[in-house]
Amino acid sequence: MTAPLHEAHPAGAGPALPNTQQGMRRRNLARVMHTVSAEGPLSRAAVASRIGLTRAAVSTLVDELIRSGLLEELGPERPGRVGRPGSALAVSGHGPAGIGAEIGVDHLAVCAVDLRGEVRSRAVRYGANRGRAPEPVIEELTEMVRRVLAEAEGEGLWPAGLAVAVPGLVARDARTVVRAPNLDWRDTDLGALLPVDFPLTVGNEANFGALAELWLGDGTPRDFLHVSAEIGIGAAVVVDGGLLHGTRGFAGELGHMPVRPDGPECPCGGHGCLEQYAGEEAVLRAAGLEPGADRVGLLAERAAEGDEDVRRALRDAGTALGIALTGAVNLLDPESVVLGGALAGLAPWLLPSLEAELDRRTAGPACPVSVSRLGPEGPLLGAAHSVVRAVLDDPGVVAERG
Amino acid sequence: MTAPLHEAHPAGAGPALPNTQQGMRRRNLARVMHTVSAEGPLSRAAVASRIGLTRAAVSTLVDELIRSGLLEELGPERPGRVGRPGSALAVSGHGPAGIGAEIGVDHLAVCAVDLRGEVRSRAVRYGANRGRAPEPVIEELTEMVRRVLAEAEGEGLWPAGLAVAVPGLVARDARTVVRAPNLDWRDTDLGALLPVDFPLTVGNEANFGALAELWLGDGTPRDFLHVSAEIGIGAAVVVDGGLLHGTRGFAGELGHMPVRPDGPECPCGGHGCLEQYAGEEAVLRAAGLEPGADRVGLLAERAAEGDEDVRRALRDAGTALGIALTGAVNLLDPESVVLGGALAGLAPWLLPSLEAELDRRTAGPACPVSVSRLGPEGPLLGAAHSVVRAVLDDPGVVAERG
DNA sequence: ACTATTTCGTCATGGCGGTTTACAAATTAG
DNA sequence: CTAATTTGTAAACCGCCATGACGAAATAGT
Numbered sequence: 001m002t003a004p005l006h007e008a009h010p011a012g013a014g015p016a017l018p019n020t021q022q023g024m025r026r027r028n029l030a031r032v033m034h035t036v037s038a039e040g041p042l043s044r045a046a047v048a049s050r051i052g053l054t055r056a057a058v059s060t061l062v063d064e065l066i067r068s069g070l071l072e073e074l075g076p077e078r079p080g081r082v083g084r085p086g087s088a089l090a091v092s093g094h095g096p097a098g099i100g101a102e103i104g105v106d107h108l109a110v111c112a113v114d115l116r117g118e119v120r121s122r123a124v125r126y127g128a129n130r131g132r133a134p135e136p137v138i139e140e141l142t143e144m145v146r147r148v149l150a151e152a153e154g155e156g157l158w159p160a161g162l163a164v165a166v167p168g169l170v171a172r173d174a175r176t177v178v179r180a181p182n183l184d185w186r187d188t189d190l191g192a193l194l195p196v197d198f199p200l201t202v203g204n205e206a207n208f209g210a211l212a213e214l215w216l217g218d219g220t221p222r223d224f225l226h227v228s229a230e231i232g233i234g235a236a237v238v239v240d241g242g243l244l245h246g247t248r249g250f251a252g253e254l255g256h257m258p259v260r261p262d263g264p265e266c267p268c269g270g271h272g273c274l275e276q277y278a279g280e281e282a283v284l285r286a287a288g289l290e291p292g293a294d295r296v297g298l299l300a301e302r303a304a305e306g307d308e309d310v311r312r313a314l315r316d317a318g319t320a321l322g323i324a325l326t327g328a329v330n331l332l333d334p335e336s337v338v339l340g341g342a343l344a345g346l347a348p349w350l351l352p353s354l355e356a357e358l359d360r361r362t363a364g365p366a367c368p369v370s371v372s373r374l375g376p377e378g379p380l381l382g383a384a385h386s387v388v389r390a391v392l393d394d395p396g397v398v399a400e401r402g
Numbered sequence: 403m404t405a406p407l408h409e410a411h412p413a414g415a416g417p418a419l420p421n422t423q424q425g426m427r428r429r430n431l432a433r434v435m436h437t438v439s440a441e442g443p444l445s446r447a448a449v450a451s452r453i454g455l456t457r458a459a460v461s462t463l464v465d466e467l468i469r470s471g472l473l474e475e476l477g478p479e480r481p482g483r484v485g486r487p488g489s490a491l492a493v494s495g496h497g498p499a500g501i502g503a504e505i506g507v508d509h510l511a512v513c514a515v516d517l518r519g520e521v522r523s524r525a526v527r528y529g530a531n532r533g534r535a536p537e538p539v540i541e542e543l544t545e546m547v548r549r550v551l552a553e554a555e556g557e558g559l560w561p562a563g564l565a566v567a568v569p570g571l572v573a574r575d576a577r578t579v580v581r582a583p584n585l586d587w588r589d590t591d592l593g594a595l596l597p598v599d600f601p602l603t604v605g606n607e608a609n610f611g612a613l614a615e616l617w618l619g620d621g622t623p624r625d626f627l628h629v630s631a632e633i634g635i636g637a638a639v640v641v642d643g644g645l646l647h648g649t650r651g652f653a654g655e656l657g658h659m660p661v662r663p664d665g666p667e668c669p670c671g672g673h674g675c676l677e678q679y680a681g682e683e684a685v686l687r688a689a690g691l692e693p694g695a696d697r698v699g700l701l702a703e704r705a706a707e708g709d710e711d712v713r714r715a716l717r718d719a720g721t722a723l724g725i726a727l728t729g730a731v732n733l734l735d736p737e738s739v740v741l742g743g744a745l746a747g748l749a750p751w752l753l754p755s756l757e758a759e760l761d762r763r764t765a766g767p768a769c770p771v772s773v774s775r776l777g778p779e780g781p782l783l784g785a786a787h788s789v790v791r792a793v794l795d796d797p798g799v800v801a802e803r804g
Numbered sequence: 805a806c807t808a809t810t811t812c813g814t815c816a817t818g819g820c821g822g823t824t825t826a827c828a829a830a831t832t833a834g
Numbered sequence: 835c836t837a838a839t840t841t842g843t844a845a846a847c848c849g850c851c852a853t854g855a856c857g858a859a860a861t862a863g864t
Contacts, residue, residue: 003757006829011816018454019426019430019433020426020821020822021426021821021822021850021851022849022850023426023428023849024421024422024423024851025849025850025851027420027421028851029848037824042810043811043812045812046810047812052420053851053852054851054852055814056813056814056815056851056852056853057851057852059813059814060850060851076859079859079860079861079862081810081811081860082809082810082811082858082860082861082862083809083810083811083812083859083860083861084810084812084858084859085811085812085859085860086811086813087812087813090680115833139500143459173855179826186558187707191647196551223648223649235733235735239641239646244641244734245735246625246734246735246736247623247625247735247736247737248735249735250735251733251734252733252734252735253732253735255732255766256728256732256763256765257728257729257732257733258661258728258729259660259663260662260663260664260727261661261725262662263663265828268763268764268765269762269763269764269765270728270762270763270764271763273763291529312844315806323660323663324729326658326659326660326672327659327660327726327729327733328655328729328733329729330653330655330658330659331639331653331654331656331659331730331733331734332639332646332648332653333636333647333648333649333651333652333653333654333655334648334649334732335649335837359673360672361658361660361670361672361673361675362658362671362672362841363658363670363671364652374745381539391639393577422851423819423820423821423850423851423852424820424821426821426822427820427821427822430822445840445841445842446842447840447842448839455823456822456823456824457841457843458822458824458843458844459821459822459823460845461842462821462822478830479834481830481831483831483832483839483840484831484832484838484839484840485830485831485832485838485839485840485841486829486830486831486839486840486841486842487830487831487839487840487841488840488841488842489842563853585859697813711854715834729839742817752826
């Protein structure tokens, strides 16, 4: 019965709730939470003027949120202006926490994030997971979740949900991994394998990375394309502050965009797909390097040293990315393109050719390309924050607890 | 002050209205309208059970809608079951009407559609508009609107708004035509040129065609890609029952998707864009035909006759379309692709190679490709219906009238 | 120092919207 | 002809927010 998390929520106008007076109430609770969360400590009066309700109405909403443990009263504000100072309200640091987990090809990670967005506990464990069966991996992850949970509970937090980022395609039920080529998993129901007594969501790593960029990024717009590459190349499409999932939940596949239709055959059945020019394996081969551990780091290192083979390989990858992105940008007209995941670290050598190709091929003002500052942390943070956002989006559902 | 029309509305849960009691009321009015509109004549009790309100509440809503002239009481239902028969409610055929207009390269068209979706009046005028200045064209169109309006008013209808479909890029303000290459118009503010005393919207022809497909199509899903070609090739992206506009309102540009990155230069600055292989001019040239009037009809005729040059040209265009659509389908994971506009008439010769290319390049189950049955009427009907939908989506705004 | 002014939070009252309950009306089942 | 069922409406009620008034706590002016 996992509720749909991280839908398109224009910062507190959640549309999923029923159109009744209770629904209205819950939407207003959400608006208060979002306002306080986004604009720091605020008095009741300040919140009221921002969301367009009266002070009296906000008072009752705040009362309820404080009783639920979602808001905290910090005490009287420092009086700088005329008039009685307000009582500062802040999101609670002792209420519900979002648990994020990441299953990477060669690491596992778990963290707990409180409603304020602070990471309060974390655990990381390195070790190749490629080819391991799901059960032992999940068992290991469960153990890590338990440890993180224990630490968080020690600080007065309780888990509002768990979101797991996986490097693969996830069905729309947000529970089953349909295909994760780099783990060699197929049709694995993580919901059944991970028995927790709070809501569980499973999502694609790149999608969570994009959400992290959306929520945590600095000046990230509400419409953008987030491109990330681990082994495959994925693009998460963010439209109006929400993720575009697609019918089957597979939206965002960029790796098999045709770049040279008559190029070599690809395992997918196509020819000349982007992955054959900008995928990790392809770039390594073009650079004359062997596959191995931390290959991205190696590429960056060699490129920084001035290795001309590596630089050429990255330039060519950038060109191929530019061609593929031209199509995507034309189709979606996003406000910007953000390079995340492994691409972020290689951006200095990818960007020039990528932007050149993109500018050359698109009419009018070019679509700006930026680099994510979250780096490899993105998916994990995005997962944890997706749980936090779900609480902010509907504080009422959590109210019975605390 | 044109209100934003045809946003993403999951059939009556309109999110644009404020989160107040009045907003709730208006959303419930909309839910009643949508229910009655979609499911034919219905009693108050039937509506109540469908939208989850009580009969009493629905009664007051219906009263208000009848007073506003949006609903009509048809009289007692034919009693088939036990119990008192209900009083059938239907959407009014005498209330507001949506006026749709289309500015085509060689025709102008206007029609009036009532809330039931019936076309109640129409006017068409053929004549080349390419290169004509906006003013005389708009003047002519205004005259046609006047005629259609007079006829509609004779039947007891009054205009709720006017939507104009144009073959070009429209800014997000839904008033100014940024660029219409086939008309040679640039930065033309139709809002200023078309003085009407009801809301005016301007939109891209292909987008309105897609909306027509969404609203009028038979079994059309809520997530699909609508591809249409007049001179350029446009793709409207429909996500969750709403149009994807893009940051500047330019989303859906498919014509300049790179198909052969090293191909000939395109006026847009790119190389080997789709339009150079599947655009009207390109196909005509490949088929050995001269540009002229009704070239699409000529192509279809020759292809039907078995002209091998024409058939080859269309096969090749289908292949190019398939390559471009592969990228789009991978990126968006739509439920289907619909071919509309001029492409619909040429579908028999385009489809085989298009589908072959698409199937070959996409993994998993293929994305089904269908052909619009609306044909060239799509944009005009979509425009008129967009006004009708706006009324259904917020009946309250129209309530003061009638 | 003292008062006027401003702003904050709260309380009592009222309006609006939907629900609950009750009831008359209209049909079918027996 | 009566019982059962369903519809539509009216009256009383509840939840939610707005309005207006008040005390509390700060600043500004004299």
